Amino acid sequence: MKTIYAIAFSLILFTSCNKGKDQRIIPGSNGNINNLLVVVDNLLWDDSVGETIRDVVAASIPLLSPEEPVFSLNQMPPMVFEGFATKNRIILKIEKGGEAGVVIKNDVYARPQTVAVVSGKTDKEINDQLQINGDKIIAAFKKEELKENQRRIRISLMDDGALQESLGVKLNFQTAYRIAKQEKDFFWIRKDIPTGTMDIMIYEVPLNAIKKGDSTIIDIIRMRDSIGEVHIPGPVEGSYMITEDAYTPYLYETTVDGKPTFETRGIWDVKNAFMSGPFINYAIEDKANSRFVVIEGYVFSPSVEKxxxxxxxEAIIKSIRIK
Structure with a gap:
């Protein structure tokens, strides 16, 4: 009997050891938010392939002043892509010589990590793949960076009990923010930064306040301007936040917390004062409670990258959960 137990124990030990050898130990990833490592041969980087890469993943973000790219790029030739460099959280690899295509991979060299591999036999094939699949590549990288931003936010969370009690929503935001104004159905949350402020507004409006169709953007602008007049005063008497009418806001349909949502990006302004900046507004359809939950983020930081x-x-807003 002892012999049988000994054999069984040896088999378990042997299997466990072999299983352990098959499992890779993947190190943690690193990198600043929205910093993309581009692994591509120097000759390709200095030629048309490099131009296409910069046009696709380093294009200027609309409505930001000064202009800023979608991602900040760091280029590295394949021959030195090893060690610490492989731990970057988002990586774009260009491989010349193989069949034309794009493959998105996760946790290849580190965790969490997203790697987009673009291949082609010629420069033209690589350029075509970058242009055709540009939105797909950017979306994959932004998804990874959004998760990382939300992970960092969760390290030091503010108590959102007041939001849950008044509006029935849960939101993850850092203790660096403060609730500057609280009313029954309106919250103004602010964070001081060296060059200005970062702000969040949360409120609710009836479902009939925003209609789907040609008037959607008009309804949203009218809604946020009325909220700005009542709740967001400017620096001088009679001034308040409005939507800058010189720039038509961008309107998208998306989902937040699994619910249909209107996403609006534009420029805010202050009536009778010289202040402005970018905003992102999400009107989340909450049919269960016959309302839209509206949550907006905006930045005031003159002449500084935003x-x-x-x-x-955006990462804070997309953490919202509606009861």
Missing amino acids: RNNIFEL
């Missing part, structure tokens, strides 16, 4: 500020606000 891409990562807006991205942080």
